[in-house]
Amino acid sequence: MIGQLILNGFINAALLAPPAVAFTILFGILKFPNFAIGAYVTVGAFAAFAVNVQLGLPIWVAVVGAMAAGAAVAWLSDALVFKPLRGHAPVTLLVVSIAVAFILEQCVRLFYGGNVRGFDLALERPMRLWGLRITKEQLEILVISAVITLLVHLLLTYTAVGKAMRATADNPGLAEVRGIPHRRIAVFTWLLCGAIFGLSGFLAGLDLVIEPHIGWNLTIPIFAAAILGGIGSAGGALLGAILVGIAEELTVLVLPTTYKVAVGFLIITILLLFRPHGLFGQAEIKK
Amino acid sequence: MSAYLVAMATYVGFFMILALALNLQWGMTGMVNFGIAGFYALGAYASGILTAKAGWPVGFGMLAGAAVGAAAGALVALLSVRLRDDFLAIVTLGFAEVVRLICLNEDWLTEGPRGLKIDARPFGSVFGREDYALFYLALVATAVLAVFAVAEAIRRSPYGRVLRAIREDDVVASVLGKDVLVFRVATFAIGAMFMGLAGALFAHFIQNISPYTFLPTVSIFIWMSVIVGGAGNNKGLLVGAGVVMLILEGSRFLNDFIRVLDAEKLSSIRIILIGVLLIVILRFRPSGLMPEEKFKPTSD
Numbered sequence: 001m002i003g004q005l006i007l008n009g010f011i012n013a014a015l016l017a018p019p020a021v022a023f024t025i026l027f028g029i030l031k032f033p034n035f036a037i038g039a040y041v042t043v044g045a046f047a048a049f050a051v052n053v054q055l056g057l058p059i060w061v062a063v064v065g066a067m068a069a070g071a072a073v074a075w076l077s078d079a080l081v082f083k084p085l086r087g088h089a090p091v092t093l094l095v096v097s098i099a100v101a102f103i104l105e106q107c108v109r110l111f112y113g114g115n116v117r118g119f120d121l122a123l124e125r126p127m128r129l130w131g132l133r134i135t136k137e138q139l140e141i142l143v144i145s146a147v148i149t150l151l152v153h154l155l156l157t158y159t160a161v162g163k164a165m166r167a168t169a170d171n172p173g174l175a176e177v178r179g180i181p182h183r184r185i186a187v188f189t190w191l192l193c194g195a196i197f198g199l200s201g202f203l204a205g206l207d208l209v210i211e212p213h214i215g216w217n218l219t220i221p222i223f224a225a226a227i228l229g230g231i232g233s234a235g236g237a238l239l240g241a242i243l244v245g246i247a248e249e250l251t252v253l254v255l256p257t258t259y260k261v262a263v264g265f266l267i268i269t270i271l272l273l274f275r276p277h278g279l280f281g282q283a284e285i286k287k
Numbered sequence: 288m289s290a291y292l293v294a295m296a297t298y299v300g301f302f303m304i305l306a307l308a309l310n311l312q313w314g315m316t317g318m319v320n321f322g323i324a325g326f327y328a329l330g331a332y333a334s335g336i337l338t339a340k341a342g343w344p345v346g347f348g349m350l351a352g353a354a355v356g357a358a359a360g361a362l363v364a365l366l367s368v369r370l371r372d373d374f375l376a377i378v379t380l381g382f383a384e385v386v387r388l389i390c391l392n393e394d395w396l397t398e399g400p401r402g403l404k405i406d407a408r409p410f411g412s413v414f415g416r417e418d419y420a421l422f423y424l425a426l427v428a429t430a431v432l433a434v435f436a437v438a439e440a441i442r443r444s445p446y447g448r449v450l451r452a453i454r455e456d457d458v459v460a461s462v463l464g465k466d467v468l469v470f471r472v473a474t475f476a477i478g479a480m481f482m483g484l485a486g487a488l489f490a491h492f493i494q495n496i497s498p499y500t501f502l503p504t505v506s507i508f509i510w511m512s513v514i515v516g517g518a519g520n521n522k523g524l525l526v527g528a529g530v531v532m533l534i535l536e537g538s539r540f541l542n543d544f545i546r547v548l549d550a551e552k553l554s555s556i557r558i559i560l561i562g563v564l565l566i567v568i569l570r571f572r573p574s575g576l577m578p579e580e581k582f583k584p585t586s587d
Contacts, residue, residue, distance in 0.1 A: 032373055033373050033376070033377065081566055084570055085566070085569055085570065088569065088573065090372055090373055091313070091319050091372050091373070091376065092514060092569065094373060094376055095507065095510045095511065095514060095565070096565065096566060096569065098507050098510075099507075099511065099561070099562035099565045099566060100562065100566075102504075102507075102558050102559070102561070102562045103558075103559050103562040103563065106555040106556075106558045106559045106562075107555075107559065109551075109555045110552055110555045110556070110559075113551065114551070220377070220380075220381070220384075223377055227374065227377075256392060258388065258391065258392045259388055259392065261384065261388065262381070262384060262385050262388050264381075265377075265378075265380070265381025265382075265384055265385060266381070266385070268374070268377055268378060268381060269366075269378050269381055269382075272370055272374050272378060273366060273367075273369075276369050276370060276371070276374070
């Protein structure tokens with residue numbers, strides 16, 4: 001029982017880790033929590049659905065479609081909304097990002113309605129590993145998620161563009177003075193994060209069902225994972241995702257499942273009350 | 288048609304009270320609250336449960352609704368003073384969701400998703416059916432005016448000046464000898480009290496409250512009202528609440544005349560319109576339709 005719950009927790013974490021890492025990277029350049037990330041996830045899920053089911057193309061093409069669509073809406077939302085509105089108070093921009101989330105989600109709803117959908121995949125019996133049930137899709141999610149998270153970590157740590165991204169997030173002015181093309185790095189960050197959100201939409205659609213609320217429901221657990229890990233750290237976000245994922249599953253032991261949605265919030269609240277900068281985050285210096 | 292207009296105007300009234308309350312917390316004092324729907328729900332359920340299940344008179348129920356709002360507001364404010372703005376946004380949003388989940392799951396108290404039926408109405412036996420809607424509109428309008436008067440009085444008073452000082456720089460305010468914590472908690476509680484009152488008024492108007500009424504979207508629409516109207520300006524946000532409500536509810540009219548779109552599609556378009564409106568207003572009028580009046584020292 002506990003073993004199965006923990007395994008489910010890891011699958012949960014696999015869904016949360018890539019978007020939590022992307023969220024934390026994006027936070028570095030935006031400086032406010034972007035609530036529209038859930039909508040990018042939703043767009044990714046529906047793009048994959050359109051490619052796989054409506055166009056009848058193989059599932060790997062759907063993955064590419066999801067990433068492309070996620071990158072496109074993320075970049076568009078920056079170009080049309082966030083970039084022109086830079087300079088407003090973070091809270092105002094936060095409300096704007098919710099407005100962007102509403103707009104994207106309702107656009108999806110306009111075309112697809114509120115119905116529940118799934119990919120065109122053959123149903124298979126779950127496999128049994130040491131007495132634990134796991135489906136083939138869930139195994140794929142675990143692998144893809146681990147690979148993506150590792151790749152992003154390597155990109156941030158070892159490549160020139162990754163270092164430029166971190167420098168820009170840390171101090172845009174200084175990075176610019178040192179010859180880092182700020183705008184180009186920002187656009188690259190948006191496209192990369194958008195693609196990860198799109199991919200997360202595909203993964204979520206694989207494990208859960210595809211519906212317009214799919215991304216919104218993931219938003220708070222994603223925030224919880226990123227904040228738990230300390231904003232700005234990819235490794236922290238991964239660890240945060242594992243903790244949140246397992247916590248969400250284990251609470252069914254003490255609380256009715258209907259309260260599962262509140263777990264993400266409760267984790268954030270309790271954590272922030274005692275460690276206002278996250279589990280591994282450092283207090284920032286007020287400039 | 289006219290019955291619809293009266294009902295819509297009453298709804299605008301609830302929105303206006305919520306917006307005035309948020310302006311007190313955020314516009315004047317700079318405290319972030321995304322849990323509006325939670326305080327609104329607490330007021331509604333407190334008054335609804337006390338009148339429908341405990342047999343309290345409506346007037347006391349409404350007062351209790353406001354009191355519960357204030358108490359919850361003080362608690363949330365006390366717990367969250369250390370948090371930065373954006374984290375506070377997430378925590379208050381979470382507070383509202385927890386309130387909503389409790390209303391959804393604790394059937395014995397709230398009747399859960401079926402909704403709590405509330406028969407009690409203020410002066411319910413005095414007016415006929417047609418007149419009652421008008422009476423309730425007048426009651427809500429009076430409440431709006433009263434909350435507006437209190438908010439304006441606070442804004443003009445020395446107390447309001449301290450709030451603005453805290454908003455601009457809390458360190459300076461505390462160096463000047465103001466107890467920032469007390470001001471913050473008190474102001475947040477007053478705002479939450481108004482939200483609770485709005486909830487109680489709403490409960491006895493709609494007479495059947497369910498958790499689905501108190502979705503986070505309510506909080507977001509109030510935020511949009513305040514930003515569109517102009518944070519810090521009480522008159523401006525009355526306009527903002529009116530505009531947002533007009534788009535939300537008024538476009539239902541459209542459906543009576545042109546039947547091109549089904550209700551579901553129209554509801555999507557409404558929300559898209561509000562989102563676009565917010566972005567366009569912020570782009571071209573960054574301080575909202577009616578920006579905050581600059582403080583002018585009186586010359587004598």
